[in-house]
Amino acid sequence: MAGRLLKRQASLHQFANRFLHCAPSSIFTPHLAPFAFVAPPLYEPGCTGDCEARDLRQSLPDFGESFASAAALAEVAQQDSSEDPHVQLTAAGRYALEFFTGDVRGAGTPCPATIRLVGTEGESQDFVLGDNPEEPGFRRGESISYELEVDEDLGDLRSIFVRQANPSDGVGWYLEKIQLRGLEGVIEFPCHAWLGKDDAGDFNAAQERNLIPCGAVHLQEAIAEKLLEQPLSVHASGMSVAHPEKAKDPNARAVNRKHLGWGGEDAYFYDSSGRPGISGLGVADGVYMWKEQGIDSGRFSKSLMSSALQAVRQGAHDVLTVLKSAHKTVQEDEIQGSSTICLVTIDTRVGRLNSANLGDSGFLVLGKTPVNPEMHLKYRSPQQEHQFGCPYQLGHEEKADKPRHAMLATVPLMPNDVVVLGSDGLFDNMDSEQILEDVKSHIGEHKHPSAIAQHLVSIAYNNSMDRDLETPYSLAATEAFDMIYTGGKPDDITVVVAELR
Structure with missing residues (x-):
């Protein structure tokens, strides 16, 4: 199937200002538009926030149907099918997508990404995004807009498949969400998760994810209050x-x-x-x-x-x-x-x-x-x-x-x-x-x-005093300042x- 990348545009997130700095005399960074979100477990490939997950048993593979809350979550999601989240397009075969990189440590990546659009009538070819040699990859706290053209009709868009094109250790990508503009307005495909290894190299997430559009069921509300047979202690x-x-x-x-x-x-x-x-x-x-x-x-x-x-x-x-x-x-x-x-x-x-x-x-x-x-x-x-x-x-x-x-x-x-x-004294000196x-x-x-x-505490303390050890902090500092750092970080x-x- 043929297709084209029509347009690319980068912009700052509205909820972050990466050019303001923290200093002892001015400890805090102001926000243009503050936000909070419900972050799912990092292994979860499905929906979160104000979303309808078609089958959350697939979104929580670690737990399966034997776990009461996970099963209840799936039941609630399946019961509410009154609103179909499939996306209506503004023009046949043309898609306006915006990719939001999270504003957490190491969220950005120099690696490009490959995406595929999946509709009710078929799939697009793979598009490689973020391969601009002057500004490769995706930067922390920023969004990039693309216009994609697919020659064949996909029908209503059901999901977006996304993966890192050239993954390697320490260049994981924290994808916040993908937004698509359609006849119904802006449709969100939430992710809130890592693709690949994070900046400290201590969390190795999936290299690819299938994102589904938001609907009517809120994740928090969908987890039903079903009592366990035996309460935990x-x-x-x-x-x-x-x-x-x-x-x-x-x-x-x-x-x-x-x-x-x-x-x-x-x-x-x-x-x-x-x-x-x-x-x-x-x-x-x-x-x-x-x-x-x-x-x-x-x-x-x-x-x-x-x-x-x-x-x-x-x-x-x-x-x-x-x-x-x-x-x-x-x-x-x-x-x-x-x-x-x-x-x-x-x-x-x-x-x-x-x-x-x-x-x-x-x-x-x-x-x-x-x-x-x-x-x-x-x-x-x-x-x-x-x-x-x-x-x-x-x-x-x-x-x-x-x-x-x-x-x-x-x-x-x-x-x-x-x-x-x-505290960061633990996580800067010991990886997961x-x-x-x-x-x-x-x-x-x-x-x-x-x-x-x-x-x-004892291990973290010993690591913090070792000047030659490779630690999560030294890896993150190396990435942040583009210089080689080694050693732990003495701290409380x-x-x-x-x-x-």
């Missing part, structure tokens, strides 16, 4: 250590207590004593550079975590409600500084994790599935940055990021899954594979989450581990 523990240069400062020394702890500007909490069936976990990382202005960001992160702990204990179960409550308390107490934050709530009755993440703290979900009986990485939250070294963060200044900017995610959980939360292997060895020895957390390190039984 959460066994959690946490640990913080301060940056080695802060060890002599009594205000920065680590304090590790049950349910709440801190070290340096990092802090954490975990608790299951609030609403029955709801557990809460959190990590916050205060921005040290405020110290130059006489401000202790450790107070900010500690207050966020203690306030989130109280919100969970008082019965809050919605993760965004917990985030807003913690932020409001810090504002009312007029605490200065800023902090990244990662919050997780777990509903043990239905086996579901909800998260809200601002910045470069984050979490992993590790576990086994009927499809893959070996413990493996089931989900990793992306690092949310304005640019390298400038993460999203809550703060006292008006131009700080807000709870509405948080990345939201929903992840099904199963017995024996392990959730690992960490290292974390997975360490957790596997401890789970095999039936170690308590406290032992797992302590060992992860915080880890929270929760095992589901």
